[in-house]
Structure formats: C-alpha cells, structure tokens
Amino acid sequence: MKFRSLILKNIFRNxxxxxxxxxxxxxxxxxxxxxxxxxxxxxxxxESALTAGAADFSVINSTNxxxxxxxxxxxxxxxxxxxxxxxxxxxxxGVSTAVGELRTSSNLGNSTNSSTNSSSSTGFGADFRSMxxxxxxxxxxxxxxxxxxxxxxxxxxxxxxxxxxxAAQRLNKTVGSTITISNKTFTVTGIYETGNFMDDxxxxxxxxxxxxxxxxxxxxxxxxxxxxxGTDPTALASTIxxxxxxxxxxxxxxxxxxxxxxxxxxxxSGAWAVSLLAILIGGIIVIVTMMKAVSERTREIxxxxxxxxxxxxxxxxxxxxxxxxxxxxxxxxxxLAVGIVEIISLTHLLRGINPSFSLLLILKGIGVALFLGxxxxxxxxxxxxxxxxxxxxxxx
Amino acid sequence: xxNENIIEIKDLKKTYENGVIKALDGxxxxxxxxxxxxxxxxxxxxxxxLLNMIxxxxxxxxxxxxxxxxxxxxxEDLSKFRLNEIGFVFQLHNLIPNxxxxxxxxxxxxxxxxxxxxxxxxxLEILKSVNLSDKINQKPTKLSGGERxxxxxxxxxxxxxxxxxxxxxxxxLDSKTSDIILELLLDIHKKENVTLIMVTxxxxxxxxxxxxxxxxxxxxxxxxxxxxx
Numbered sequence: 001m002k003f004r005s006l007i008l009k010n011i012f013r014n015x016x017x018x019x020x021x022x023x024x025x026x027x028x029x030x031x032x033x034x035x036x037x038x039x040x041x042x043x044x045x046x047e048s049a050l051t052a053g054a055a056d057f058s059v060i061n062s063t064n065x066x067x068x069x070x071x072x073x074x075x076x077x078x079x080x081x082x083x084x085x086x087x088x089x090x091x092x093x094g095v096s097t098a099v100g101e102l103r104t105s106s107n108l109g110n111s112t113n114s115s116t117n118s119s120s121s122t123g124f125g126a127d128f129r130s131m132x133x134x135x136x137x138x139x140x141x142x143x144x145x146x147x148x149x150x151x152x153x154x155x156x157x158x159x160x161x162x163x164x165x166x167a168a169q170r171l172n173k174t175v176g177s178t179i180t181i182s183n184k185t186f187t188v189t190g191i192y193e194t195g196n197f198m199d200d201x202x203x204x205x206x207x208x209x210x211x212x213x214x215x216x217x218x219x220x221x222x223x224x225x226x227x228x229x230g231t232d233p234t235a236l237a238s239t240i241x242x243x244x245x246x247x248x249x250x251x252x253x254x255x256x257x258x259x260x261x262x263x264x265x266x267x268x269s270g271a272w273a274v275s276l277l278a279i280l281i282g283g284i285i286v287i288v289t290m291m292k293a294v295s296e297r298t299r300e301i302x303x304x305x306x307x308x309x310x311x312x313x314x315x316x317x318x319x320x321x322x323x324x325x326x327x328x329x330x331x332x333x334x335x336l337a338v339g340i341v342e343i344i345s346l347t348h349l350l351r352g353i354n355p356s357f358s359l360l361l362i363l364k365g366i367g368v369a370l371f372l373g374x375x376x377x378x379x380x381x382x383x384x385x386x387x388x389x390x391x392x393x394x395x396x
Numbered sequence: 397x398x399n400e401n402i403i404e405i406k407d408l409k410k411t412y413e414n415g416v417i418k419a420l421d422g423x424x425x426x427x428x429x430x431x432x433x434x435x436x437x438x439x440x441x442x443x444x445x446l447l448n449m450i451x452x453x454x455x456x457x458x459x460x461x462x463x464x465x466x467x468x469x470x471x472e473d474l475s476k477f478r479l480n481e482i483g484f485v486f487q488l489h490n491l492i493p494n495x496x497x498x499x500x501x502x503x504x505x506x507x508x509x510x511x512x513x514x515x516x517x518x519x520l521e522i523l524k525s526v527n528l529s530d531k532i533n534q535k536p537t538k539l540s541g542g543e544r545x546x547x548x549x550x551x552x553x554x555x556x557x558x559x560x561x562x563x564x565x566x567x568x569l570d571s572k573t574s575d576i577i578l579e580l581l582l583d584i585h586k587k588e589n590v591t592l593i594m595v596t597x598x599x600x601x602x603x604x605x606x607x608x609x610x611x612x613x614x615x616x617x618x619x620x621x622x623x624x625x
Contacts, residue, residue: 001502002512006495013494303490306453307504307551308479389453393486 003313007320014296017289021322022329024285025372029333030340031278033365035271037341037355043264055099055144055224056233059089059240062249080219081248089223092240094231099144100220102136102210106181108171132167133202134181136210144224145194147204151175152190158209162190164200179203182213225250279368286376290322294380301384302392311385318384322377326369334365402558402591403427403450408459410445410614419445420456421614429558432585432592434602434622437611443595444563446611450593451482451561464558479507483552483590485581487564489544491536491551497523498532501550508555522550526580542573549580559591560584566601578604 011018061079086100137145139154147162152175155161161181163173168191173179177188186205194200211217225240227233237250294301301314341355403425410420419442427433435443448454450463452474461468464481468474478484491500501519510518523529526546536544545565552560562581566574578601585592594605602608603622610618 001495001499001506001515003506006499006503006506009494009499299490300492303484303486303492304503305475306451306478306484308475308482308507308555309504310473310475310507313507390448393453393490 003317004320007317007324010317010321011324014293017293018325021286021289021325021376022332024282024289025326025329025369025376026282026333026336027285028275028279028282028368028372029329029365030336031275032337032368033334033361034337034341035275036361036364037337037357039268039271040358040361041355042267055146056227057225057237057250059085059098059223059225059248059250060221062244062247080216080221081223083218083220085244085248086220086223089225089240092236092243094228094236094239095225096228096231097141097144097224097226099137099141099224100207101141101145101222101224102207102214102216102219103221104134104210104214105131106134108132108179108181132171133164133199134210134213135202135204136207137204138207141224142192142204144226146196146199147192147194149190150193152188155189155205158206158212159186160189161186161203161205162192163188163204164202165191165193166201167203170201184213275368279372282368282372283375286322286325286372287379290318290377290380291383293321294318294384297384298387298392298395301387302389302395305387305389306393314387315381315385318381319374319377322373322381323370326373329373330366330369333369334362337365400428401426402429402431402464403593404460404462405449406460408446408449408456408461410442410449410454410456418614420449423459423611423614423616425609425616427591427593430585430589430591431607432582432605433594434605434608435593435595435611436597436599436602436608441611442614443611445614447561447563447593447595450559451484452477475507479504479555481558483555483557483560485545485548485552485560485562485565487567489536489541489548491544491547493536496533496535497528497539497547500536500547501554504551504555519550519554522554523547525553525584526550540573541569542576545569545573545577546580549577549584553584553588553590556588557590559593562592562594564595564597567597574598574601 059081061081063079080102081100083100086098089095090098135145135147137147139156142149142154149162150165152162161179163171163179168174168188171179173188175188175190178185179188180186181203186203192200192204205213207220211219225236227236241248241250304314305311338357345355405423405425408420408423409418411418421442423442423446425446435446437443445454449456449461449468452463452466452468455471456469459469464477466474466477466481468477492503495503498516498519501523502515505515505518508515520529520532523532526549528543528546528550531539531543531547536547539547545568549565552562560581565581566577569577581592581594582604584590592605594601596602605622608620608622609616610620
C-alpha cells in the first residue's frame, strides 16, 4: 500500500467532515475568483473607456497640475486657459485635433427644474455633496470626450443640454425634460453615456452656453488633444508642455481619470476585503475540521507512532490530506465562482460587465486553495506529530 | 551487555506529575533472546509503563535500559528502532477502521523503502500464518474480536521484529478466543524465536510464559520460572 493511497482513503473516511473542509476552502477560492472576474473586467472596461476616446491627452493650466485649491483639474476653482490657446495648440506639429472644454459643477440637488446652487455668485462650485458636473463642449466635438448620445439627440442651440445616464436617474430627467441651472432653463435633448459611470453623472451643453452661464467668456478649463496618425501622444504631450513651460501642463489621462482610478481602487480594495474575509472564514473552517480529524484519530496516531512511523510521516499524512482537500476545493471553488457570476449576469445586475477568465485569476484561486490547505493543515499536523505515543494510546 | 540478553534494565525509575507518582521505582531485569516473559500485577503497579519503556514509547528518568543493543536512555527519535525491533499488540487491537485487513498489516511497512509488491507479498504471507488469508479484503469492523486481534498480531510481525510486546492481548476476549490468541502468540514466539513480553492480569495466561514477573508499586516483587511453558 502506498502512502498516498492511505492519504486518499483517509480523505473519504469521514465524508461530511471532508465536505465541510472542501466547502471552507472553496468559499475562499470562489470569493477571490468570482470577485476577481467582476473587478478585473470592470477595471479593464473602465480603463478602456478612459483611454480609447478620441482625445489622447488633455492640456490644463499648469497652476492646477501643481496642486491648486480646487478638486480635480478643470473643476471648481481651477485656473482656466485662454481659448486662444486652442487654436495655437491646433497648429503644433503632430496635433490632429484640439478642442476646448469648460468644466464646472453645480448643486442641482434632486428638485425638479430648479437651481439649488447657493454660496457662489455664479451658483457653481458650491455644495460638493450633491454636485453635478457641467461640461461645455461643442456638439460636433462630443466624441473627443467619449460622449455618445444613446437616447435622443445632441444639443443644437444654447438652450439645450444632454444629460448623463447617471445624472438623469439621479435628477429624474428624461428627453424633453427641462432643467434649471443658475436661473437659466434648458431643455434636455438627449441622454449620453461615456462608458465611465463617473462621467455619466454630468450635464453637457455647448461651450459658448456654459461660458455665458459662468461668465468665463473666451476661457476653457482644458484642451482635449488628439495626435495625428503616426505621432506618439506621449511625445506630443511633452512637446506641448515644453512650448508652454509656465502656462500649460499636459495630462495623458482625462480629467475624471484620477477620480475614476480612485473609484476603481475602492472597488478593488472592497473586493479584496470581501475575499480576505472569505479566506479567513475558509481558513478557520479548515483548521477546525482538520483539528477535529486529528482529535478523533489521536489513538490511531499513537498506534502509528508505536509501530514505527516518524513524526515527519505523521506530519506528511495530515498535510497531505489537507492538500488533497485543497485540490478538490480548487475545482469546486472555480465552478462555484463561474456559476455564481453567470447567475448574477443573467439578472442584469452586472450590466456592462463581461466577466472573463484569465490565467492569473485561476492561479490566484489555486494559490488561495493551497494557502488555506497548508495553513489549515499545518497546525493540526504539527499537533498530531508532537503527540506522545503513550498519551495518544491512552486517549479515549 | 551480555550477548545472550536482548533486554538489560538496571535501576530504572520513572515518575509522573513532578515526581508525585512513582510508576517505576528501581526496576532490574534481564531478558534473554527468544525468551517469553509475562508481567503481572494489579492496575497502576507499573507493568504497562515498563512495557512502554522496553518499546521505546516513553523514556525513563533514571537508570539504564538497553534493548536489542540500543541504549534507550539516549535522547533521540526512536521511531526507526520501534519499526525494526519491536512489534506491538494492544488489548484493543487498534486497527485503522477504513483500511482493509491487508492494508492494516502493511501500515508499518509504509515507513520502509520496501517496494509495493514485496510489501503486499510479505503481508499476505503473515496473514496466512495467522489463518486470515480469506479475510484480507475485509474491513476490521466486519471481523470478530479474535480475528481483529489476529490481524493486530500479523501487523506486529510484518517487520520481523526481535521482540513482541503484548499489552493485555487477551484482555478483551472471551476465554475460548483468548486461548486461541495466546496459543498463536506462543507458537509464533517459538517458530520465529522472537522474544515475547506480555502484560496481563490473568494468572493462567502469565503461567504460559517461561518466566513471570510480579510488579507492585513500580518494583519487581517476585520472579517465577514457569513449568507449564
């Protein structure tokens, strides 16, 4: 009889206990893989949305990039750029398109057709808790900011706006609704999506309409730049920055990128926190079940020591059993993760997310299972191997 | 050490609970190779402790004990010594319930480097000698008490030990089965010239050994050469 045969036989000796241990490890694997399936795709799709837009990078006032008093670049109290810079940058070699965009924010709350902005004389940049981003950009340039109208049409005059899907839900607006911003009423002509849920909480109007509204005539918050074919966007961004060393700064990410990355980090951290909790629970289950297994077999371990088994052999047997349970749990955990994610997908709770397996994710799952198996098995195995044969033989 | 002696014990002492309980209090004993000894005495007299010392399951506090040429007072792992020199038979057989008879007998051999096929051949041979060839694929739970004890004896013999230590081998059996098991042990002892040391409560069992040792309060109080052996 081979040693490994004995280990396998021991695994199936107490089926309910083994099933419990497998479930414990599988919970950890399923949590890591299942949440990984969701968060990986969320990160990828968001990053794709952030980088796949028409604009390769943005140009902002260099004061903002040095850590001004405002929020993200181009928001709140951020320093603006003269609109004439848009034309200048358009002339830089390698630039395909340069578009000016004005960004601000307003507290619109949830009240219908009424501006709730307060402290500022313009009504912008007041209460951060329920701020709505207001973007001014010409309708022909919407694609430069990854804005796609999914319902209705783009605005065609200064009295019209389009509203992001998230903002529309929050403010209860639809195509045809009116919305009041800083005492001026606009008609909603379309709902837009950017593929970035943070940017979908804004309202977009023509650049001149927002400039008039904020009193920032002839100024923009940022310039969206697209490099011509064959031009390296990073090199182009450096060139532009060198041309305006004291005035402008380039950012290869769009203004919402930092916030989006922060959001993704929060999601990722949350997923890891849940996974770690599941791993902890799984680990405790494995340790408890293996300890119970060792306890039930105390006398047997004493006999094995009496007939000549070394401490190392006993240690190997218990860890071996834990590892076999881990291998079974890898399969169960992976199936569980895929099954649960597929079922959730059917309910449309994961709209826009297309979970897909990666080798790294599978390796993470295997790593978790082996970690739990070894950690869960090592203490009971150590205890078993250190048992005095005479005490173990006396055990009832 | 006398070449004829397989066990030499001099002034062996063992206490438990910080010296409160004197399990062995100066044991002196010599056992010749191929001899059979019975250790008899009331519960708590120290007879099982003495057996555990000889089987290297426990270590003494003081004195000297040499078994099969090995100084058991040395602080080292004695697993290999037990594997090669000692065969244990317990009162409650202590077989592994989820393994078959054949697999139970092979368990000591897992610790050796004997090939699987050879391992199985040796186990089958031993099981034949204890008349269990027809039960090799049975689980212990399907066997009678006597059959289980025969499996335990087969497991004790599979490594060809020089000493068999039997702790109350017939204690859990009825008188008829007890006789059969005792005869089997004595038969193996004679045929294999293996030293047999039995701990027992029963005087009729003790009398079947060459020599009986009466242990009381951790000391050997009396030694008898048995004429019936």
